[in-house]
Amino acid sequence: MIDYDNFxxxxxxxxxxxxxxxxxxxxxxMDNVISLSIGEPDFQTPWHIREAGxxxxxxxxxxxxxxxxxxxxxxxxxxxxxxxxxxxxxxENQVIVTVGGSEGIDLALxxxxxxxxxxxxxxxxxxxxxxxxxxxxxTPVFIETKAxxxxxxxxxxxxxxxxxxxxxxxxxxxxxxxxxxxEREDLEAISxxxxxxxxxxxxxxxxxxxxxxxxQHVSIAEIEGMKERTIIVSGFSKAYAMTGWxxxxxxxxxxxxxxxxxxxxxxxxxxPTTAQYAAIEALKNGDDxxxxxRKDYDMRRRLIVGxxxxxxxxxxxxxxxFYTFPCIKSTGLTSDEFATRLVKEKRVxxxxxxxxxxxxxxxxxxxxxxxxxxxxxALKRIEEFVEELKNESKG
Amino acid sequence: xxxxxxxxxxxxxxxNKELALMLGEPEDYIAAxxxxxxxxxxxxxxQALVDWEKVPDAxxxxxIELKVTPKKETGFDEIAEQIMAFDEVSSMYLMAGSFDLSxxxxxxxxxxxxxxxxxxxxxxxxxxxxxxxxxxxxYKIGGVSLTDDDSASDERSMVL
Ligand SMILES: Cc1ncc(COP(=O)(O)O)c(C=O)c1O
Numbered sequence: 001m002i003d004y005d006n007f008x009x010x011x012x013x014x015x016x017x018x019x020x021x022x023x024x025x026x027x028x029x030m031d032n033v034i035s036l037s038i039g040e041p042d043f044q045t046p047w048h049i050r051e052a053g054x055x056x057x058x059x060x061x062x063x064x065x066x067x068x069x070x071x072x073x074x075x076x077x078x079x080x081x082x083x084x085x086x087x088x089x090x091x092e093n094q095v096i097v098t099v100g101g102s103e104g105i106d107l108a109l110x111x112x113x114x115x116x117x118x119x120x121x122x123x124x125x126x127x128x129x130x131x132x133x134x135x136x137x138x139t140p141v142f143i144e145t146k147a148x149x150x151x152x153x154x155x156x157x158x159x160x161x162x163x164x165x166x167x168x169x170x171x172x173x174x175x176x177x178x179x180x181x182x183e184r185e186d187l188e189a190i191s192x193x194x195x196x197x198x199x200x201x202x203x204x205x206x207x208x209x210x211x212x213x214x215x216q217h218v219s220i221a222e223i224e225g226m227k228e229r230t231i232i233v234s235g236f237s238k239a240y241a242m243t244g245w246x247x248x249x250x251x252x253x254x255x256x257x258x259x260x261x262x263x264x265x266x267x268x269x270x271x272p273t274t275a276q277y278a279a280i281e282a283l284k285n286g287d288d289x290x291x292x293x294r295k296d297y298d299m300r301r302r303l304i305v306g307x308x309x310x311x312x313x314x315x316x317x318x319x320x321x322f323y324t325f326p327c328i329k330s331t332g333l334t335s336d337e338f339a340t341r342l343v344k345e346k347r348v349x350x351x352x353x354x355x356x357x358x359x360x361x362x363x364x365x366x367x368x369x370x371x372x373x374x375x376x377x378a379l380k381r382i383e384e385f386v387e388e389l390k391n392e393s394k395g
Numbered sequence: 396x397x398x399x400x401x402x403x404x405x406x407x408x409x410x411n412k413e414l415a416l417m418l419g420e421p422e423d424y425i426a427a428x429x430x431x432x433x434x435x436x437x438x439x440x441x442q443a444l445v446d447w448e449k450v451p452d453a454x455x456x457x458x459i460e461l462k463v464t465p466k467k468e469t470g471f472d473e474i475a476e477q478i479m480a481f482d483e484v485s486s487m488y489l490m491a492g493s494f495d496l497s498x499x500x501x502x503x504x505x506x507x508x509x510x511x512x513x514x515x516x517x518x519x520x521x522x523x524x525x526x527x528x529x530x531x532x533x534y535k536i537g538g539v540s541l542t543d544d545d546s547a548s549d550e551r552s553m554v555l
Binding site: 018025028035037038040042126127128145147299302303306307372373376 | 405442549
């Protein structure tokens with residue numbers, strides 16, 4: 001008998017499977033479940049973008065692309081970031097097209113982190129930063145962001161988490177799962193600390209197009225002294241509803257990008273060709289589509305936040321991404337109990353906050369990447385659920 | 396287009412409270428706005444969107460193209476009003492193109508519809524020609540798809 005355990009890398013054995021999945025698995029087993037647990041747009045990729053992909057296939061464009069991505073695409077990305085977020089990266093040596101933001105995060109971490117380096121991860125946050133840091137040989141150090149600060153990272157929290165081993169700060173805003181954003185003043189405040197301690201930043205700006213309430217996403221690279229110590233992670237998944245195309249990109253200083261490129265080259269070679277043709281079209285002619293989707297998300301966001309607060313689940317106003325992060329402490333249940341019972345009793349799937357870090361206890365993530373009609377029905381079910389819980393505790 | 400009308404035309408069961416939240420307006424303003432639309436005839440009514448295929452003994456629907464001779468004084472309106480008075484007619488439009496009136500007719504059976512066309516429509520003074528098309532299947536009505544089964548059609552999977 002072969003002992004597989006002997007063959008498996010020691011680090012990967014330590015990595016826990018993602019906690020989000022469990023609820024999805026329960027939900028798939030049941031009929032008529034409305035899922036507010038999914039982290040991808042409910043929209044399909046706009047037709048003209050799909051068509052650009054189809055046309056490239058018709059023309060037989062089925063080969064590898066250059067390692068960095070097609071020059072046409074890196075050029076469009078460079079122009080796009082300048083136009084939308086006012087930071088300029090040269091298409092020649094400061095842009096790399098990746099397999100989703102996911103690959104970008106992995107590349108950035110593995111390129112920056114050496115064994116024993118500490119990586120600061122504000123939480124609640126997207127689930128990949130912790131295991132990828134760990135697999136890169138680094139030590140994840142979590143910073144708990146707080147509801148009373150609207151889940152923004154404060155300079156004090158940052159300062160108090162820094163040791164002489166700290167090398168990298170992951171900056172995940174607009175945030176999944178809280179919907180928090182960092183405004184210019186917030187970024188200026190933490191930038192002082194970052195520069196003082198000579199840290200590098202991996203800024204995950206994948207939700208940069210999705211901000212609401214008159215707020216525009218501000219990239220930390222735009223703050224004085226920060227561009228030279230920042231890698232931006234972004235991509236097409238969320239803004240253009242292109243999750244399945246698997247395309248993202250990294251932006252950063254040339255000396256770092258040159259190193260990253262080696263890893264991408266040997267590990268991936270080049271990102272999907274068809275998706276790159278579609279992405280060129282997205283950046284060229286997709287602004288209106290993004291605006292329409294953003295408007296729709298915004299309506300759903302207001303409906304959910306308003307209703308949740310009315311139901312008695314305290315919900316701070318999220319200004320980015322497509323998630324709300326209501327506090328469920330008033331129900332007396334843990335996040336896990338709340339989510340499990342909600343899906344079993346009322347057929348609405350949400351994700352317990354603890355999936356995004358221990359500090360997510362007492363919260364659940366509710367995604368509004370779902371049709372208005374389903375959101376309306378789901379909210380009614382959540383209301384019934386909370387009412388029944390109240391009666392339960394009375395009786 | 397007016398966002399409030401757009402939302403209501405998609406789903407008239409939104410409460411004023413929900414509309415107020417979504418549009419970021421006060422609830423009493425929304426109520427007043429709707430009342431105004433109702434009073435000045437912009438909102439004509441509220442109906443349920445029925446997928447008749449799922450109803451046993453459902454009706455059949457036909458779209459009948461009519462060519463008619465317009466009257467000197469009243470144009471198409473007089474003859475249109477005569478036709479729309481029939482209970483069998485559910486919707487009706489004046490069209491540009493190769494025919495004039497598009498008449499949606501409901502009947503219990505195809506036979507019913509056929510006899511309505513032969514005995515009633517064709518006999519009206521001014522009707523020159525009719526072409527009857529039976530509807531086989533409704534895919535989308537008023538912006539709402541009848542083919543997706545909502546949560547069941549959610550093909551997205553949980554990847555992380
Ligand atoms: C915060 C955040 N970053 C990165 C990603 C990765 O997205 P992709 O690899 O599709 O670009 C996600 C996806 O859920 C995310 O939520």
